[in-house]
Amino acid sequence: MDINNKLQQAIYYSESLNWSIIPISKNKTPLIDWAKYQNKKPTKDEVVKFFSENPDANIAVVTGQISNIIVVDIDPRHGGSNEAFNRTTTLTSKTGGGGFHYFFKFEEGIQNYTGLRPGLDIKSNGGLIVLPPSVHESDKKYEWLMGPYASTPIIALPNFVKDWIKNKQSVNPAKFDQNILKGVFAGQRNVSAASMAGKLLNLFSQDEWQTGAWPMFQAWNTLNKPPMSEQELQSVFKSISSNELRSKSQSIYRNDLLTNRELEIISFDEMKKMPIPQNLWLVDKLMPKSGIICLSGRPKSGKSWLILYLAVCLASGSKFCDHFSTEKSNVLYITKDEPLSLTISRLKQMTLNLNGLSISFIESPFLFLDTDTYIDRLTSFIKEKGINVLIIDSFRRIFEGDENSSQVISKVQNQLKKLQSQGLTIIFIHHHGKESLYKKSGGDQLRGSSDILAMVDSVVILEKKDNTTLKISQTDVRNSLPLGSFIVTLPDSSLGEIGFKFTGFVDEDKAKIEEAQEDILNLLSKSNHNQTEIISVLKPSGKYGDTTIKNAIQELYETKKISLTLKGKQKIYSVTTSNNKQLNLDNKA
Structure with missing residues (x-):
């Protein structure tokens, strides 16, 4: 796989990491109507079409639940610092603008935040993050510092970031940054637009959304540098409108449940008298x-x-x-x-x-x-x-x-x-x-x-x-x-x-070795590796220790499913020809 080939990388992110991938321009404007891809991942054919029709496009991932990621976006140009993340081992990239993207597992309740700290934003549902090997407006490339190819884990959001969020919420319970009223720069527009749309929709009744909220949303967009396209603005407004409608209907449903259902309280003494089922x-x-x-x-x-x-x-x-x-x-x-x-x-x-x-x-x-x-x-x-x-x-x-x-x-x-x-x-x-x-x-x-x-x-x-x-x-x-x-x-x-x-x-020990063998064969079918490299890729999964992986490699070699060649002092393992053909057939099945 060519890590500099944008189409190949887009397919890799979509298929291997299960991310929702879209094409985006150098000025961070989506090149398609991307609203539906906040709730539905594009197919492989769609991804191929995106980047075949836009060969110079950059690659962006839709953050949040759809891709199961939250991203901390740090921009030193606006006072951002990554010092707090120096000891954090998670998927990490360097942006073309000299900033950093730290990728973490998605968690319910973590929203988008613009300016959580100076030069630091949180991208969750409805956010976009540009991925390597995209090219910045400065012509500098985005690149992985800790990339997915070495099976770098995506860890949970650190507690210190959650503390920042709690402090931000206690200072501003409305979760609305007043600074965005003045307009924002590229890189902040999508998250800010979502926040602005939500604020406006809550100011107006539902029957006034088109006549009141939408014109004000358009007027706010003229303050952005540069403004978002009309198509993109409509996409954000439609998405946030749908979310608001769902939220209102669920609130009504919950209220109905609370109104129509009595709360049954059982004391500990009563609970002790309850019969224990004989057959569980x-x-x-x-x-x-x-x-x-x-x-x-x-x-x-x-x-x-x-x-x-x-x-x-x-x-x-x-x-x-x-x-x-x-x-x-x-x-x-x-x-x-x-x-x-x-x-x-x-x-x-x-x-x-x-x-x-x-x-x-x-x-x-x-x-x-x-x-x-x-x-x-x-x-x-x-x-x-x-x-x-x-x-x-x-x-x-x-x-x-x-x-x-x-x-x-x-x-x-x-x-x-x-x-x-x-x-x-x-x-x-x-x-x-x-x-x-x-x-x-x-x-x-x-x-x-x-x-x-x-x-x-x-x-x-x-x-x-x-x-x-x-x-x-x-x-x-x-x-x-x-x-x-x-x-x-x-x-x-x-x-x-x-x-x-x-x-x-x-026999669980034997089964674990067999499972490790499948992972090793899968890894070697893509490229050849030495034993140290195989361990470094498989071990972060948490499923195997060094000994299991070494035993699995040895058995594969003894049964001639993998072969060994010397490259200097290194022992390089590869899948035997007949076994590689079988793996390809299995993958196609």
């Missing part, structure tokens, strides 16, 4: 009863087959994978990823006796659970039929909004909690996010907002090892220690088998 598990040690459970894996890993088989085991009270005891249940199965005819066909292959199985099915393209439209009807059906378990295939299909939005996921969670309050166990299929340089582990693999992981009581990870075996791992379980990973075999219809079979628990 729907599937013994694997799936907690009355919880929300996520079954996740990569595409084509057998998730739909396994969850349908689970439904059969629960409806019949038979052991899951011939090993784990289940509590016999009445199951409601919502299928939105597969046609019902295919589901029934699979069901017939899994059980010799369909009679008496207490499974009800819903197949409707119009069923969404992020609104109240179907909740009352579902609740009535659940009560009438005595449903204990709700299975959803798949989670992404039961709402219409962006799965990366915490607001959208929060609405879905509220609706699922309403159903769960009926005593339901809810199990849904979800999907892993895109793989980065090395694999994420546990619940961190889930695609979309981190709120998805936060709302579930247990995550069950499914990994297809080959055409006959699956590895199942329980992670992030709320009420006990996770069960060890185990292997199951797929049923062989030619032998009359109808269910998955438990074959044993996984």
Whole structure:
């Protein structure tokens, strides 16, 4: 990969770092209508189109939740200093104007701040940051000081920055910087425009936004040096207007809940008398009863087959994978990823006796659970039929909004909690996010907002090892220690088998080495490295120690999956030709 090729870098930022990337001019004016990319990441094809049509464009990342980053922007020309960050190890770039960008993990509640300290801004939702190898108006390049290629971590926002924010809020509770009324310079306009739009929209009633707030917003823009384009100004105004409308509707919804629901207070003495459930598990040690459970894996890993088989085991009270005891249940199965005819066909292959199985099915393209439209009807059906378990295939299909939005996921969670309050166990299929340089582990693999992981009581990870075996791992379980990973075999219809079979628990040390080997092969498929370089890339993930990585390298070499060449005194490792071809095929699959 050419680190000076803007198109290649834009694709890398979009695909490998999962950032929302747009083209921007040298004077920091977006070259497209970028409002929608604050809530939706552009596809690879869109990124290619952006930079093919604008080959001289600079690269910008949309900050905030969409890219899962907050950036501290320091400009020494306005009195900014990076002294407080000298010992901070996080993704860091130097700007073409001589400033610094420090990248941190996105956190709810951290907003944009202009002039948090002299020459220091915070870029969160709705912000833009120019990325290397972009070229500044001075013709100096942006460059990485601690870049993503060496797998530099993106850490949480330091506490000292949060203290600055608290102090700023206590001095100015309205969170509005009066200085922006005089107009601002390039580099501050987008954040200031968002703040100004929010201020104006709150000064006017909603029916006066176009006739009152918008003309004043246009007048303010003439004071900027230089003014923003009309298209960009409209984009910011539209985005902030939408946010304000959502905020108002959610406020009304919360007030309705508080008005119409009595607060139940239970004393400690009363709580002590409450009965303790005798059975805490729907599937013994694997799936907690009355919880929300996520079954996740990569595409084509057998998730739909396994969850349908689970439904059969629960409806019949038979052991899951011939090993784990289940509590016999009445199951409601919502299928939105597969046609019902295919589901029934699979069901017939899994059980010799369909009679008496207490499974009800819903197949409707119009069923969404992020609104109240179907909740009352579902609740009535659940009560009438005595449903204990709700299975959803798949989670992404039961709402219409962006799965990366915490607001959208929060609405879905509220609706699922309403159903769960009926005593339901809810199990849904979800999907892993895109793989980065090395694999994420546990619940961190889930695609979309981190709120998805936060709302579930247990995550069950499914990994297809080959055409006959699956590895199942329980992670992030709320009420006990996770069960060890185990292997199951797929049923062989030619032998009359109808269910998955438990074959044993996984040797975790061996599994860790195998996982490290996959990351090493993935790394070496891109470029050759010595052992020290491999360790420096993989170790920051926190998944492996030096010994595990060294053992993984040794086994790969002994099995001839990687080869060794001497370059002076250095031992350089590379993927063998046959194995590299297989890796390419796997990546295309």
